[in-house]
Amino acid sequence: MSGTVVLGAGLGGLSFAHYYLKRFPKETVTILEASERVGGWMRSIKKNGLIIEKGPRSIRPRGLPGANTLQLVQDLALSEQIVAIPSNHPAALNRMIYVNGELHRLPNNVMSLFKKQPPFSQPLYKYLLNFLTSATKPIPENDESIYSFVNRKFGIEVADYLISPLICGICAGDAKEISVRFLMDSLFEKDQRHGTMLQAFVIDGLSSFGKKGEDVPKSDLYQKAAKEKWSIFSFKDGIEVLPQGLERWLKKEQRCSIVLNKQCKQLELSKNAAKVTLSDKSEIRAKHVVSSLPASKIGNLVKKQYPILGDLLNSIPTVTVAVVNLEYDKKLPIKPGFGFLVPPKENLPILGVIFDSCCFEHYPNEFENRTLLTVMLGGRWYDKYFDRSSGDEEILNITFKHLATILNVKERPVFADVSVLENCIPQYIVGHVKQVKEIRKFVHEHDLPLSLCGSSYDGVGINDVILSAKNAVERGSG
Ligand SMILES: Cc1cc2nc3c(=O)[nH]c(=O)nc-3n(C[C@H](O)[C@H](O)[C@H](O)COP(=O)(O)OP(=O)(O)OC[C@H]3O[C@@H](n4cnc5c(N)ncnc54)[C@H](O)[C@@H]3O)c2cc1C
Numbered sequence: 001m002s003g004t005v006v007l008g009a010g011l012g013g014l015s016f017a018h019y020y021l022k023r024f025p026k027e028t029v030t031i032l033e034a035s036e037r038v039g040g041w042m043r044s045i046k047k048n049g050l051i052i053e054k055g056p057r058s059i060r061p062r063g064l065p066g067a068n069t070l071q072l073v074q075d076l077a078l079s080e081q082i083v084a085i086p087s088n089h090p091a092a093l094n095r096m097i098y099v100n101g102e103l104h105r106l107p108n109n110v111m112s113l114f115k116k117q118p119p120f121s122q123p124l125y126k127y128l129l130n131f132l133t134s135a136t137k138p139i140p141e142n143d144e145s146i147y148s149f150v151n152r153k154f155g156i157e158v159a160d161y162l163i164s165p166l167i168c169g170i171c172a173g174d175a176k177e178i179s180v181r182f183l184m185d186s187l188f189e190k191d192q193r194h195g196t197m198l199q200a201f202v203i204d205g206l207s208s209f210g211k212k213g214e215d216v217p218k219s220d221l222y223q224k225a226a227k228e229k230w231s232i233f234s235f236k237d238g239i240e241v242l243p244q245g246l247e248r249w250l251k252k253e254q255r256c257s258i259v260l261n262k263q264c265k266q267l268e269l270s271k272n273a274a275k276v277t278l279s280d281k282s283e284i285r286a287k288h289v290v291s292s293l294p295a296s297k298i299g300n301l302v303k304k305q306y307p308i309l310g311d312l313l314n315s316i317p318t319v320t321v322a323v324v325n326l327e328y329d330k331k332l333p334i335k336p337g338f339g340f341l342v343p344p345k346e347n348l349p350i351l352g353v354i355f356d357s358c359c360f361e362h363y364p365n366e367f368e369n370r371t372l373l374t375v376m377l378g379g380r381w382y383d384k385y386f387d388r389s390s391g392d393e394e395i396l397n398i399t400f401k402h403l404a405t406i407l408n409v410k411e412r413p414v415f416a417d418v419s420v421l422e423n424c425i426p427q428y429i430v431g432h433v434k435q436v437k438e439i440r441k442f443v444h445e446h447d448l449p450l451s452l453c454g455s456s457y458d459g460v461g462i463n464d465v466i467l468s469a470k471n472a473v474e475r476g477s478g
Contacts, residue, residue: 002030005276005286007264009033010040011462012292012454014246015072015469020290021253023473029256030286032278034263038247041424042462044238047415050372051238052325054419056462057354057374058085058232058239061225065463067216072466074221076245083360084225084233091359092231094337097165098348098406103340106162120157127154132198136191143430147175149188153197165341168351171460172321172379173427174344182428234360242462264293267301269448288449290472294318294423295439295456306446312439316432316456318423320382321351322390324375324399327415332371334358334407339373349385350402351376375399380427392418426456440478451477 004020006013009031017029037043041055060066061084073079085091096103099119107113113124120127131153146167151159159175167175170183180188190200216222225233235241250256266277267289274289291298295316303310334355341352356372377395378386386395395418403409436457443450451472455461458468 002284002286003028004030004288004290005274005284006031006290006292007276007298008040008292008454009038009243009247009258009260010292010454010465011042011243011246012040012465012469013290014038014243014250015466016290016292016451016453016472017250017256018072018246019470019473021250021255027255029250030284031250031256031258032262032264032276032284033258033260034279036260038258038260039240039243041421042240042243044240046237047327050327050370051360052327052372052417053238053356053374054323054325055421055424056239057356058234058359059462060232061222061230063463064214064216065459065461065467066225067218067222068467068470069463070221070225071217071219073242073245074219076242076249078235078241078245079221079224081235081237081241082221082233083236084228084230085359087229087231089231090336091338091355094335096335096337096340097161098340098342098346099161101405103335103406105335105337119161124158127158130155132201133196136195139188139192141431141434142192143179143181143433144188145176145430146178146180146183149180149184149191150175153187153191160343160345164345165343165352168344168379169341171425171427172319172351172376173425174380177380177427177429179428179430179432181433239462264301267298268305269302269450271447272449274449286449288451288477290451290453292454292469294426294454295452296423298452302450306442306448309439309442309446312435312442313456315435317427317429319379319425319427321379321421321424322377322382322386322395323419323421324377324395325415325417326373326375326399326403326413328371328373328409328411329369329414330371330411331369332373332407332409334371334409340406344381348402349377349381349398350406351379353403353407373403375403379425390420395420426460428460443478449477451475 006017006029013031017031020029043054045052059069061070093108095106104119107117107124116123134153146163147159150163164175167173167178194200263279264276265279268275274286276284295313299310299313336358337355339352339354342348342350354374356374396416453469453472455465458464
């Protein structure tokens with residue numbers, strides 16, 4: 001019988017194996033990966049000296065999850081590879097939204113809160129006052145959409161022009177469906193516990209006075225990030241350096257085998273053992289199975305044996321995103337910045353555009369006469385604007401049309417690449433936290449040798465996935 005079998009060699013599966021082998025020095029791990037490579041959605045392609053990111057591209061160094069990632073990066077000896085954007089860099093300061101036919105820079109300092117800045121009809125401090133002083137309202141089921149919370153506490157313009165595009169940028173989702181607990185868990189808790197936010201901050205502030213803050217791992221890299229005020233970071237050779245670093249570490253360990261091109265087709269779980277059936281019909285018996293697959297995939301694998309668990313897992317939806325990478329052989333006249341997001345209210349197929357050549361200077365000289373853009377399309381609205389048979393050409397034509405209108409970019413790129421990432425981002429819709437609790441409760445109550453990690457449960461970003469894998473090792477099962 002094999003020791004622990006991990007399904008999926010994306011960031012979640014690789015991180016789980018790393019923490020597991022560190023925690024249990026005598027155990028072994030087998031990672032089964034359906035595709036021909038490790039890394040899952042994290043894929044960086046080198047082309048003519050440029051880095052083309054096909055999925056994620058940046059990591060935030062903040063909070064416990066950020067500090068944990070920095071610790072991992074340091075442990076994997078990847079610190080020297082980092083490229084960081086400090087908080088005073090144009091890409092950190094200038095983030096825009098496209099509203100009513102115009103690009104608007106989002107407020108980025110305290111002074112800008114006191115100016116009326118379109119598309120907002122009043123200075124932002126007025127929304128902040130509303131947030132602090134508006135009376136709370138008890139919310140049934142202890143959850144609501146993030147749009148409804150922000151509308152209730154700040155006002156509709158903040159919900160439409162700040163939160164809705166932000167949710168598009170983070171998970172390509174609809175703020176009217178995404179749970180407030182996805183991003184604003186502690187604010188929502190404060191709101192429900194106290195009369196107003198002002199009371200909440202005063203009371204919670206007084207009760208935590210003198211108490212130790214969050215215990216974050218303060219690696220040398222964490223201290224460097226804090227000292228240099230990193231806003232986001234990546235790696236010289238692209239974001240894929242991180243899963244590749246994990247793969248190298250695991251291979252050196254010798255207690256881990258990574259088996260590529262092996263898809264798990266069937267899973268049978270009993271009290272102390274599991275049987276994994278692979279695409280080539282071979283079988284592996286394991287003490288414990290760890291799924292880092294999207295919830296619906298593991299849901300389908302367990303559904304026959306445990307229909308309730310299968311249904312619970314299948315009810316975590318995902319969205320599809322088209323990623324279009326474009327290279328122009330000239331410097332386009334775009335404002336330096338991270339890029340822009342498009343609020344769903346604008347009814348456009350574009351979720352946002354990243355000005356890659358203004359962000360990470362992987363190769364600073366390369367961008368003197370070139371521009372690199374990444375356009376993200378579809379997400380929660382993929383089926384509204386595209387059909388599943390939409391080819392690259394159709395997606396490209398739609399992209400060019402909107403870039404011409406929004407950025408006045410009429411020329412064609414010298415390089416264009418389209419990838420449709422099917423079901424790539426889980427959606428933490430209202431009720432998600434309760435749903436995940438139910439899933440873990442089911443696994444515990446039935447004593448199943450199963451752990452769940454990856455982006456479907458405890459956060460969709462890179463930091464969350466790494467921390468979720470670490471916590472799954474500590475939890476043991478569920
Ligand atoms: C377009 C896009 C942009 C993003 N941008 C950012 C960003 O800038 N910053 C950030 O922090 N996060 C970002 N994210 C999120 C980040 O990419 C994810 O959190 C992370 O990659 C998820 O890793 P995972 O291991 O959970 O899943 P995956 O990457 O999906 O890995 C799962 C693995 O399981 C394999 N698999 C599937 N089925 C089977 C099976 N039956 N048997 C065996 N193997 C199987 C798959 O091939 C895959 O390798 C972005 C995501 C996307 C899609």
